[in-house]
Amino acid sequence: MKKHISYHCNGYKEYLDVSKQLLHVFNPILPDPDARFILAVNEAALNAAKYSVYGVLSAQIYIDVHIDTHEVRVRIESQTQPFDAVQYKERLKKLAEDPNTMDLDWGDYTGVSDKSRGFWYMLSAVDYLIVEATGQHVTLVRRLPFHRSDDSTIIRKIVPRFNVESANGVIL
DSSP states (O other): OOEEEEEEEESHHHHHHHHHHHHHHHTTTOOOTTOHHHHHHHHHHHHHHHTBTTOTTTOEEEEEEEEOSSEEEEEEEOOBOOOOHHHHHHHHHHHHHOTTTTTSBHHHHHTTOOTTHHHHHHHHHOSEEEEETTSSEEEEEEESSOOGGGOOOBHHHHGGGEEEEOTTSOBO
């Protein structure tokens, strides 16, 4: 089973229609009762629009979905304001090593704040997340077959899923 689907959305509003299509693509292969994976993809698209240099309504969002027998890979790309993914990874690493935060659920850690909520949703729904070093694209990967037991929201368990892609394509 191999499948490749590409989408281009002119603004976040167009993504909402694409999201419904993606739900139909993912449901048969990711029997996820909590819909965590599609929620993570939605958060990535929202971030792509929210931080776009063109604004939410005019963001150019590109989505590539690759499905094969061993994984689902979704890449979401948009020209966004610069983001230092390497520095962000270091901050996450400190949380995962700190005895005061390492065993917390990310929801307990962030509380009612929306800050970084998108990345936490993504990390709790994927096997690994790859963020381009300046934040121009993210890739969400979920292995197949889907195992519900792989999901976790504990900081020390999900932080290692955060990876950074350098300018030359090397994963850090």
